[in-house]
Amino acid sequence: MTKVVVVGAAGRMGRALVRFIRNGTVPDLQLAGAVDLWDCPELNRDAGVMAGVGEAGVPVTCDLAAVAPGADVIVDFSSHHGTSGNAPRCAEWGKALVVGTTGLNAEQEAAVRDAAKAVPIVMAPNMSLGINLLFALLEQVGRTLKDRGYDVEIVERHHRLKKDAPSGTALGLGRAVAKGMGLDLDEVAAHGRHGISKDIRPDRQIGFHAVRGGDFVGDHTVIFATDGESLEFSHRATSRDTFAIGALQAAKWVAGRAPGLYSMRDVLGV
Ligand code: NAD
Numbered sequence: 001m002t003k004v005v006v007v008g009a010a011g012r013m014g015r016a017l018v019r020f021i022r023n024g025t026v027p028d029l030q031l032a033g034a035v036d037l038w039d040c041p042e043l044n045r046d047a048g049v050m051a052g053v054g055e056a057g058v059p060v061t062c063d064l065a066a067v068a069p070g071a072d073v074i075v076d077f078s079s080h081h082g083t084s085g086n087a088p089r090c091a092e093w094g095k096a097l098v099v100g101t102t103g104l105n106a107e108q109e110a111a112v113r114d115a116a117k118a119v120p121i122v123m124a125p126n127m128s129l130g131i132n133l134l135f136a137l138l139e140q141v142g143r144t145l146k147d148r149g150y151d152v153e154i155v156e157r158h159h160r161l162k163k164d165a166p167s168g169t170a171l172g173l174g175r176a177v178a179k180g181m182g183l184d185l186d187e188v189a190a191h192g193r194h195g196i197s198k199d200i201r202p203d204r205q206i207g208f209h210a211v212r213g214g215d216f217v218g219d220h221t222v223i224f225a226t227d228g229e230s231l232e233f234s235h236r237a238t239s240r241d242t243f244a245i246g247a248l249q250a251a252k253w254v255a256g257r258a259p260g261l262y263s264m265r266d267v268l269g270v
Helices: 010-024 063-071 080-091 106-115 128-146 168-181 241-254 264-267
Strands: 001-005 028-034 072-075 095-097 119-122 149-160 187-189 206-212 218-226 229-237 258-264
Touching: 001 063, 001 080, 001 241, 010 028, 010 241, 028 063, 028 149, 028 241, 028 264, 063 080, 072 080, 072 241, 080 095, 080 106, 095 106, 106 119, 106 128, 119 264, 128 168, 128 218, 128 229, 128 241, 128 264, 149 168, 149 187, 168 218, 241 264
Parallel strands: 001 028, 001 072, 072 095, 095 119, 119 258, 149 206, 187 206
Antiparallel strands: 149 218, 218 229
């Protein structure tokens, strides 16, 4: 059994993490603590009841230091402030860490990197196993199709509320292809198309197209098109559950590892 403390437990991701630990979706995990902010309305409530999976015997607390000793690994989906403050504490306590929180600035990310000198940490902006497998596959596809006349276009679809475009995941997919092809994504990325172009499409270009509408959780398709055929790699997230399940797989994997900063590709072994 790997003992897990969830930080940001009352949030959308935190509740999903508590649910999947308690109902055994990812087996052999034990909920050892649930942490959120001192002014969280769920404070002192049973974490299992809060997550809708019945009594867990673990109250939501704001005192990470009090529950950390009982943890093999701490899974943090809180905020950039929370995560960058917690990472050095995990290093001090010798606790493995999984960071799902996004939006860390360079200084906050440096705090996590520093902590990884003392403890094992998995950090990934997208914890989906499928997407991380796709990163690895696309690098290989890029390597194989490099200079063979394949045009690369990436189409992504997200819900109407998403503000940034293209998605960080779409850029990550583009970066994987570019790496395989030996290209610098910043030099070959083209965002959207509009109007009449004087030139035809350059060979060495990766096009990005962002669709916004409805409640798409996140669809990504990478197209390799050439004369006579096209090849498409698609991933569809149907709910945010995929991120929580990936994070818990990472938690199981990272407990007991050597110190270092790991990615989901390390977790997958690809
Ligand atoms: P949310 O706002 O629903 O939940 C965050 C929770 O963390 C809240 O309950 C908040 O009170 C708590 N919190 C904030 N600061 C804290 C601190 N210092 N200590 C303890 N608790 C604290 O947000 P969410 O949708 O659950 O997302 C949380 C984070 O995870 C965001 O950064 C989001 O971008 C990221 N995220 C990452 C992935 C991934 O795959 N890596 C997937 C989804 C979301």
